Amino acid sequence: MGTMASVLLSLLLLLGPAVPQETHTGPYSLSFFYTGLSRPRDGFPSFQATAYLNDQDFFHYDSEDRKAIPSYPWSQMEGIEDWEKESELQKAREDIFMVTLKDIMDYYKDKEGSHTFQGMFGCELQSNKSSGAFWRYAYDGRNFIEFNKEIPAWVPQDPAALNTKQKWEAEEVYVLRAKAYLEEECPAMLRGYLQYGKTYLDRQDPPSVSITSHGTPGETQTLKCRADGFYPREIELHWIQGDDTQETESGGDVLPSGNSAYQSWVVLSVSPQGRASDSYSCRVTHSSLAQPLTVLWQGARAEGSQGAREQ
Known part of the structure; x- marks a missing residue:
């Protein structure tokens, strides 16, 4: 058995035992994102990995430390993970990951410039049952290889990936272990983590909503409706004139606000004629709110309704 095959088998055995099951609803997900660089630079190590529970950072690993x-709050939850064991697992994954990057570069004779290898894999639970899983890689932004657990097999999406497939399928046990990881072990680990962090992932943080306006009197006015500090991520913001939803000029994206919550905004331009007619409102829909939240803009001032908070 070759060295790479031995490492692969050892890695799969490190993936961890099953844990007791509890009833959950969800969906909840556990996912890993890996990046390898052939030429690391300041602030970007040669290898780094980030794990997520749903959309929240769980832990980070890189080739320097x-x-x-x-990450917080998982760092405060004693017993959620054996971090020394997790570190050893990530070291093993790093070794395989960087060897694969070198193999691809050798295949293409890519000796110049910087090249990137990326991987992502994980699983999802819905009502305590596995409802989705994925495991795929990309080279320099192009699809490289993906695991199909129904076959099961690694499916090449790049000429160089044929060599990778041969290494990763040197013996049938490696394929079966990869399938078992996605269908059994990853969901089992996720159930274990939910025993500690389900309340945090299920939290409902309402948005703080404010309206600002800019413009010269008698000219077009720019209105910005901003929602801050909400969780979960899904939210809808609309400008309303009377009973009609207005088409906004920009905004609508949802971005992290830096405290495990999110922010979003929408911008609307209002002509002097528009300001003289019906009033404008910003309507916010979020799972933390019993009903949509409406903030009314009248002239130069915004009046909140249904619990709106001005900033």
Whole structure:
């Protein structure tokens, strides 16, 4: 058995045992995102990995520290993970990951410039049952190889990936273990993590909503409706004139606000004629709100309704 095959088998055995099951609803997800660089630079190590529970950072690992470092609040939850064992697992994954990057570069004779290898894999639970899983890689932004657990097999999406497939399928046990990881072990780990962090992932943080306006009197006015500090991520913001939804000029994206919550905004331009007619409102729909939240803009001032908070 070759060295790479031995490492692959050892890695799969490190993926962890099953844990007791509990009833959950969800959906909840556990996912990993890996990046390898052939030429690391300041602030960007040669390898780094980030794990997520749903959309929340769970832990980070890179080739400089070589430690799995949990993010807040998971770092405060004693017993959620054996971080020394997790660090060893990530070291093993790093070794395989960087060898694969070198193999691809050798295949294409890519000796010049910087090249990137990326991987992502994970699983999802819905009502305590596995409802989705994925495992795929990309080279320099192009699809490279993907695991199909129904076959099961690694499916090449790049000429160089044929060599990778041969290494990763050197013996049938490696394919079966990869399938078992996606269908059994990853969901089992996710159930274990939910025993500690389900309340945090299920939290409902309402948005703080404000309206600002800019413009010269007698000319077009720019209105901005902003929602801050909400969780979960899904939210809808609309400008309303009377009973009609207005087409906004910009905004609508949902971005992290830096405190495990999110922010979003929508911008609307209002002509002097528009300001003289019906009033304008910003309507916000979020799962934390019993009903949509409406903030009314009248002239130069915004009046909140249904619990709106001005900033």
